[in-house]
């Protein structure tokens with residue numbers, strides 16, 4: 001039977017483990033004390049975890065009905081021509097595996113079509129909350145602020161197929 005420290009304290013080539021670890025740290029481009037390496041994203045969060053609140057989605061809906069409904073329609077499916085659907089396959093196909101940050105920036109910088117950027121970031125965040133609720137993502141306990149989105153750690157995962165309000169099915173049946 002092996003003793004408790006067998007193979008742990010010693011290195012195969014006779015280099016003490018701590019020297020080996022030090023050399024690895026030196027050779028590693030993003031070694032100790034450096035900023036967070038840019039290739040490694042912070043632990044990402046999923047929209048399935050509930051990243052907005054019901055109250056926020058309700059606020060977003062009120063704005064939507066004033067500013068967006070004319071083109072994107074009450075069911076958020078657009079007009080089937082120039083104006084795209086914001087839910088179902090139309091959403092998932094375009095945004096799956098992208099960052100929520102990119103979606104937010106695109107929205108803020110292009111909508112409403114006649115006055116991009118005019119609503120202010122908190123309102124755009126509310127609109128995102130409303131659209132996410134309509135796509136079929138669950139709400140949670142924390143509001144989705146522009147600052148939270150700006151951390152760029154939220155990834156757009158396809159909504160759960162069995163989400164109560166999922167619109168994937170009717171859209172794909174089109």
Ligand code: HEC
Nearest residue numbers: 067068070071082083084090091094107111112113114127
């Ligand atoms: C005058 C009509 C009009 C209004 C009003 C309007 N949109 Fe749009 N929206 C469009 C058109 C047209 C596009 C496609 C633009 C493009 O592809 O460049 C679009 C694209 C989008 C997209 C991108 C969709 C995607 O998956 O790429 C989002 C999100 C969006 N609109 C949300 C909104 C919201 C929220 C509002 C209200 C604040 C709004 N729109 C107001 C016409 C409109």
